[in-house]
Amino acid sequence: MTASYDVIIIGGRPAGATLAARLARQGARTLLLERAQFPSLPAASSPIIYAPVMHLLDEIGADENEYARGTPRLRRVIGDNSQFKATIPIPLADGRNYAYAIDRARFDAALFENARRQGADVRDGFNVTDLVWDGERVVGVVGQAGKDGVPETLRAEIVVGAEGRFSLVARKTGAATFDEHTANPTSLYYAYWRGVRPYDEDGAAAVAYEGGYGYGFLVMDSADGTTAVTMEGQADLFTPGEEGAEAFYLRLLRSNPKLSARLEGAERITPVQGMKRIGNLYRQPGGAGWALVGDAYHQHDPLDGQGIFNAVYSAKVLAWAYGRFRRGAVSWEQALHEYDEAVRVKTYGMYRRTLNAVQENLYSERQMPGWALSGLRWVMEDPQMHELMGKMFTRQLPPEMISLLTPAVALNAVLRGPLRDLRKRLAGIAS
Ligand SMILES: Cc1cc2nc3c(=O)[nH]c(=O)nc-3n(C[C@H](O)[C@H](O)[C@H](O)COP(=O)(O)OP(=O)(O)OC[C@H]3O[C@@H](n4cnc5c(N)ncnc54)[C@H](O)[C@@H]3O)c2cc1C
Numbered sequence: 001m002t003a004s005y006d007v008i009i010i011g012g013r014p015a016g017a018t019l020a021a022r023l024a025r026q027g028a029r030t031l032l033l034e035r036a037q038f039p040s041l042p043a044a045s046s047p048i049i050y051a052p053v054m055h056l057l058d059e060i061g062a063d064e065n066e067y068a069r070g071t072p073r074l075r076r077v078i079g080d081n082s083q084f085k086a087t088i089p090i091p092l093a094d095g096r097n098y099a100y101a102i103d104r105a106r107f108d109a110a111l112f113e114n115a116r117r118q119g120a121d122v123r124d125g126f127n128v129t130d131l132v133w134d135g136e137r138v139v140g141v142v143g144q145a146g147k148d149g150v151p152e153t154l155r156a157e158i159v160v161g162a163e164g165r166f167s168l169v170a171r172k173t174g175a176a177t178f179d180e181h182t183a184n185p186t187s188l189y190y191a192y193w194r195g196v197r198p199y200d201e202d203g204a205a206a207v208a209y210e211g212g213y214g215y216g217f218l219v220m221d222s223a224d225g226t227t228a229v230t231m232e233g234q235a236d237l238f239t240p241g242e243e244g245a246e247a248f249y250l251r252l253l254r255s256n257p258k259l260s261a262r263l264e265g266a267e268r269i270t271p272v273q274g275m276k277r278i279g280n281l282y283r284q285p286g287g288a289g290w291a292l293v294g295d296a297y298h299q300h301d302p303l304d305g306q307g308i309f310n311a312v313y314s315a316k317v318l319a320w321a322y323g324r325f326r327r328g329a330v331s332w333e334q335a336l337h338e339y340d341e342a343v344r345v346k347t348y349g350m351y352r353r354t355l356n357a358v359q360e361n362l363y364s365e366r367q368m369p370g371w372a373l374s375g376l377r378w379v380m381e382d383p384q385m386h387e388l389m390g391k392m393f394t395r396q397l398p399p400e401m402i403s404l405l406t407p408a409v410a411l412n413a414v415l416r417g418p419l420r421d422l423r424k425r426l427a428g429i430a431s
Contacts, residue, residue: 005031005121007322008141008156010128010169013042015294015311016162017111021060022319024119028326031154032112032120033143035127039109043164044275046190046228048074048101048206048220048305052395055094056312057111061118067110071223072204073098077393080199080258081210084377088386093394101206101220101228131159131172131290138173138289158322158332159290162315167296170283175292179348180281181355184363186301187238189249189274190230192222195266209259211252214362217259226269229253232303234362235277246272278302280355285340288332293318298347303361304354304393310347317342353392353399378417379410 007023009016012034020032036042054064075098079086090099116122125146132140132153140155161169169175196219199205204221211217215233222228231238231252240248249272254260279299283292294311321339324330330338368376379385388409391397397405 005029005154005156006326007031007158007160008033008154009160009162009293010141011162011164011167011294011296012036012038012112012115012122012124013108013162013164013294013311014111014308015296015315016160017108017115018056018060018062018312019160019162019293019315019319020115020120020122021062021111021118022316023322024115025060026319026323026326028322030120031156032115032122033126033128033141033154034112034122034124037125038112039105041105042108044188044190044273045104045302045307046101046188046192046218046220046230047104047107047302047308048099049107049308050090050099050305050394051093051096053309053312054096056309056316059316060114062111062114066113067107068100068102069106069223071100071102071106072221074101074204074206074221076202076205077390078199078205078207079380080207083373084380086380086386088390091387091390091394091396093391093396099206101222103223103226106223128163128168131169134289136288138169138287157289160318161290161292161296162294164295165279165299167283167292169290170292170296173287173290175284175287178282178284179351180279182280184355184358185235185277186232186303186358186362187235187274187276188230188232188278188302189238189245189272190228191249191268191272192226192270193229193263193266194226194269196221196227196229197262197264197266199262209256211256213365215252216361217253217256219259219262227266229259229263232362238274238276245274280351282344285343286332286336291318291322291336291339298343298351300347300351301354301358303358304350306350306354306393309395310343313346314339314343317346349399350395353402374417375414378420379413381420382409382413382416384409385413 006028008031009020012032020030023030077088128141128143130142131138138159142153144151161167206220209217214237218230220228282298293314318339321335325332325335392402
């Protein structure tokens with residue numbers, strides 16, 4: 001046995017690094033272990049983050065100038081398709097009215113470094129291969145630095161799995177799965193490009209373009225003049241077979257004329273990456289001597305861009321619950337129960353909303369008569385509807401509330417829509 005800690009965290013990206021920072025600030029002796037060497041990209045992610053993520057990072061001293069260095073502020077999300085064009089301004093939330101399509105290598109490295117700055121012991125390039133047990137209780141980990149390192153055993157009162165979707169701790173403990181949703185599986189491909197033409201003159205943006213039935217595109221201006229070009233679709237449609245992922249990705253991009261025009265002359269600077277059949281589930285939050293956090297605990301389709309929020313929020317709640325256990329206020333079992341309940345209260349509504357959005361946007365064939373298409377356009381172009389959506393993405397209104405408010409706002413939008421059309425037509429005649 002080489003060392004002993006209060007908490008060992010496996011996985012050093014958003015969930016693990018922010019948990020380590022919080023625990024170290026509480027005075028817990030914390031060790032953060034990460035297989036990759038920083039800076040490096042995670043297995044798959046082409047992410048947008050909104051103000052609530054940044055607010056949670058403010059709480060632990062992470063520096064926005066560091067994690068978002070060279071990254072343009074996105075002040076709008078645009079839906080641009082044949083039926084409507086909606087420009088949703090990012091509303092003010094927690095003092096910020098912008099989002100970022102962050103460079104994950106830079107973002108993750110900054111969070112890992114922040115964990116060190118806050119007092120956690122950190123080791124990247126360290127691969128955990130097994131758990132150490134004392135009877136039914138997890139009491140440590142076994143792992144090694146690099147491929148040829150000498151195996152080490154490290155002990156802790158609590159071991160936390162923050163190792164993402166394919167969590168070793170979840171596998172080794174046989175963590176139970178809850179609320180798993182497999183009905184509408186999706187897959188996602190993306191790459192980063194340089195030299196993509198701007199959407200318009202009004203600055204950086206995240207733009208959703210339509211694809212064919214069952215898939216769509218998201219194009220986001222990202223760090224150092226790069227652009228993330230992502231496509232998400234039904235898992236059974238996104239099976240490139242002999243064609244290969246790269247040719248498949250390029251063929252689909254070329255099928256949208258607006259997107260094709262923006263990519264003319266641009267250079268793809270990363271390979272095409274992605275994830276197949278992205279999971280949707282919750283897991284048991286923990287057990288004797290262990291816990292799960294981030295994607296290891298809750299997996300959520302990326303369509304709404306909420307995964308990093310879930311990761312850093314679950315880390316905050318786990319740190320709070322651990323603090324109560326450490327002070328002797330509750331047992332570990334009770335701390336886990338409180339952790340699970342608090343995270344579900346915050347995340348479950350959004351989870352359901354995203355699953356519904358996947359069903360509606362990627363699994364429903366929209367064969368609408370002309371009058372319904374006009375109605376859809378009036379609703380999607382309505383400023384009040386944009387305000388609702390902006391507040392949902394920035395977690396200012398829970399999705400349950402949005403569902404309650406939507407029918408009234410949609411009705412108003414349908415009443416206001418023809419007037420807006422008329423005004424546009426008159427303005428056109430006048431000019
Ligand atoms: C294609 C795609 C697009 C996405 N887009 C968005 C988006 O726009 N916005 C958003 O908010 N979220 C998005 N997400 C979700 C987001 O990427 C995740 O929710 C987030 O990365 C979860 O963070 P995490 O720290 O829990 O896990 P991860 O980021 O997966 O990190 C886990 C870490 O654990 C390490 N690890 C694993 N096993 C071991 C081991 N045995 N020993 C040591 N280390 C280990 C891994 O190397 C990895 O670095 C997207 C996800 C995908 C797949």
